[in-house]
Amino acid sequence: MASLDRSLIAGLGPFDSLTPEALDQVLARARSARYAKDSSVFEENAEAHSFFLLLDGRIRVVRTTPHGDQVIARYIGDGELFGIAAAIGRTTYPATAMCAVDCVVLAWPTEAWADLAARFPSFAGSTFRTIGNRLQETQSRVVEMATEQVGQRVALAVLRLVRQAGRKTPEGLEIDFPISRQDIAEMTGTTLHTVSRLLSAWEDEGIVKSARQKITVIDPHRLMVISEHRAGA
C-alpha cells in the first residue's frame, strides 16, 4: 500500500506547526478512504473504532430521536476533525456522519489517540480547542432556540452556512454543497414548509436566490438585519 503524502495534512489546523517527520509519524497510523455521497462514515451509537479528518467534501452530523426526528448537529468542512469521541473518553459515536457530497477522509484507529496526543501536544491542544469551540457554538444554538423565532433562526443558519461554505459567484455567495429545505429545517428545529415560505419571501425581496438544493445569498447584510431584529420589515 502506498504511504500517504505529508502534503495532505501539512498546514491543516490540527497539524499546524508539526515537523515533516512528525507529519509522517502521524500519517503512518492513518488510512485514507472515500465515501460516496449519502453514505455514512459512522453511525450513531456504533462502537467508536476510529477518529477522522475530512480531507475533502462536506459531512452532515445528525442525531436521531427515539421518535424518529432528525436534528443536524453541524456540518463539517474539509480540514476538520470529526468523530473524535475517543478524545473525550467516549466509546461510541454520539451521532451519525453522513456525506453531503462525495468525501475523502483520513481515519486513525481510536487506540492511536492517546499516543498521538502525548507525542504531539499541539495536535492534542488543537483537538481540545475544536471541542471547546463546538461546545460554545452548541451552547449558542441552545440560546437561539430558546429566544429567537423561526425566521431569525433560519437566517442565522443560512448565514452560518455561507460563512462556512460560501463560494463567491457573480450573483452572490452560494452554499457550495447541496442543501434542501428539509436540511435547514432540521438545523433550526422547524418544518420544511416554514423554511420554504421564508426563503420564498426573501427571494421576493432580493435577499437570496434559491433553486433545488441550492441557496445563494445576494444580500448578506439584510439577512443579518433579519437575524437580529425581532419581527422584520
Add this chain to the structure above:
Amino acid sequence: MASLDRSLIAGLGPFDSLTPEALDQVLARARSARYAKDSSVFEENAEAHSFFLLLDGRIRVVRTTPHGDQVIARYIGDGELFGIAAAIGRTTYPATAMCAVDCVVLAWPTEAWADLAARFPSFAGSTFRTIGNRLQETQSRVVEMATEQVGQRVALAVLRLVRQAGRKTPEGLEIDFPISRQDIAEMTGTTLHTVSRLLSAWEDEGIVKSARQKITVIDPHRLMVISEHRAGA
C-alpha cells in the same frame, strides 16, 4: 494564610487517583473563596483570570442575549469544575456564574492550568471528559428544543434537576436549592406562565408538589412518561 487541607478535594472526580503529595501541589496553587447567594463568581465576557471548583453550594451558569433574554446553560453541583475556559484556550468566560445558594469555591489562576494539566494527566483527562460530557448534554438539549414540545421539555428539565440535586424527603424527591418558575422557563426556552400552568396541572395529578421556589417530585415515573409521550394523558 492557612494552607488548604487535601481532604477538601481528595476523591473528587477531577482529583481522583492523585497521590496525597500531588493533591498538596495542586492545592498550593489554589485559593478558596466564599460567595453569597445571588452574587456572581464571574461574569460573561470578562477576562478569564481563574478556573474553579465548586466545593459546596450550587451555581447557575447563565448566558444573556443582546436583547436581554437570559438562558440557563446548566447548574453546577459540588465537586464539579466550572469556568474552565482556559482548558479550551479561551480568554474570556462564555457565561455568567451565579450562586443559587451561598457557595464555597476553590480558584486557580488561569496560568496554572497548563502546568497542572501537564503534571497531572489524570486531572487533564478528567477535565476534558467533563467538557466532552457537557458538549454531549448541550447537544441533547438542542435536539430536545428542536423536537419536543414545552411540556416534555419541562418534564425533562425537572427530571434532570432531580437527578442532579434531588434530596429524599418523606414526600418524594425534592430539588435541594431554591428554583423559581422563571428559572425553569429559562432552562427550557418557555415562559414562567407556561411552567406555572404545567406544574399546577401536575400537582393536581399528584405527580409533583411545589411551593415558593421549591419543587418536589412525587411520582418520577409518571413524569418520565410525560417526557417521552408526545401529548400526555
Add this chain to the structure above:
DNA sequence: CGGGCTTTTGAGTTAAATCAACAGCAGTGG
C-alpha cells in the same frame, strides 16, 4: 416519459405566547 424527490402555496388548527389581573408569602421598617 414515468415515477420519485423537492419545493411551493393555500387553508385551517393549535400550542404556547402575550396581555392582564390578582393572590400569597416573606422580609422590612415603623
Add this chain to the structure above:
DNA sequence: CCACTGCTGTTGATTTAACTCAAAAGCCCG
C-alpha cells in the same frame, strides 16, 4: 406586631406564530 412593599406564583382571556393537512407543480434520473 402589623402594615407595607416587592417578589413569586396562579389563572383567565386573547392573540399569533408556526405547525399540520392538503394538493399540485417542477425537476431529475433511470
